[in-house]
Amino acid sequence: DVKVTQSxxxxxxxxxxxxxxxxxxxxxxxxxxxxxxxxxLGLRLIYFSYDVKMKEKGDIPEGYSVSREKKERFSLILExxxxxxxxxxxxxxxxxxxxxxxxxxxxxxxxxxT
Amino acid sequence: xxxxxxxxxxxxxxxxxxxxxxCTYDTSESDYYLFWYxxxxxxxxxxxxxxxAYKQQNxxxxxxxxxxxxxxxxxxxxxxxxxxxxxxMYFCAYVGRGSQGNLIFGKGTKLSxxx
Numbered sequence: 001d002v003k004v005t006q007s008x009x010x011x012x013x014x015x016x017x018x019x020x021x022x023x024x025x026x027x028x029x030x031x032x033x034x035x036x037x038x039x040x041l042g043l044r045l046i047y048f049s050y051d052v053k054m055k056e057k058g059d060i061p062e063g064y065s066v067s068r069e070k071k072e073r074f075s076l077i078l079e080x081x082x083x084x085x086x087x088x089x090x091x092x093x094x095x096x097x098x099x100x101x102x103x104x105x106x107x108x109x110x111x112x113x114t
Numbered sequence: 115x116x117x118x119x120x121x122x123x124x125x126x127x128x129x130x131x132x133x134x135x136x137c138t139y140d141t142s143e144s145d146y147y148l149f150w151y152x153x154x155x156x157x158x159x160x161x162x163x164x165x166x167a168y169k170q171q172n173x174x175x176x177x178x179x180x181x182x183x184x185x186x187x188x189x190x191x192x193x194x195x196x197x198x199x200x201x202x203m204y205f206c207a208y209v210g211r212g213s214q215g216n217l218i219f220g221k222g223t224k225l226s227x228x229x
Contacts, residue, residue: 031214031215033216035219040123040221041221042120042205042219042220042221042222043205043219045216048214048215048216050214050215056214058216088157090159092159094215095215100147100164100166102149102161102164103151103159103161103207103215105158105159107156107157107158108157108158
């Protein structure tokens with residue numbers, strides 16, 4: 001089975017801190033995604049990457065950046081955390097070539113910014 | 115732009131009964147897939163079922179089946195013989211050929227199962 005691992009399940013940070021959310025997948029998937037999940041808003045795409053060192057903005061990239069130095073690892077960076085970035089963050093991966101390839105999700109990181 | 119709409123924020127079903135969750139989508143693409151994902155309280159998103167737009171036959175996975183109405187752009191999920199473990203958030207999702215695997219999700223439906 002595909003395993004997508006997010007480094008932290010819960011995280012509490014202070015306003016203005018630089019925050020790193022790490023995600024690792026073990027199935028050699030090309031695609032990796034970062035979503036933000038908020039009640040009543042569903043999942044919104046922050047950034048995605050279809051190859052090493054490649055990144056594409058999603059629907060809500062403001063205030064975030066990403067890094068993909070290795071195929072298996074996709075990091076989400078909050079340069080200066082703000083309270084409106086308090087949310088659940090989900091990482092996912094999938095195969096590039098298969099349109100019907102389902103997303104495989106990590107367990108999520110619940111980030112609280114105080 | 116493609117959109118996915120789930121009009122039922124919350125639904126409730128009695129254990130052993132059947133429930134249908136609604137999903138509509140909007141697209142001009144002809145080649146696409148539709149998915150239903152389940153997110154239980156443990157937060158792990160799990161694929162429930164998928165449907166290819168070219169297939170007229172509705173997908174079925176055990177107690178889960180879909181009613182895919184392509185012309186109406188409707189993709190509902192039917193859960194038969196509901197179990198307590200079916201309680202979760204359910205998300206409908208769309209992916210088109212030109213999207214590089216980027217799924218578009220609905221806002222979700224929270225399903226409660228009453229014993």
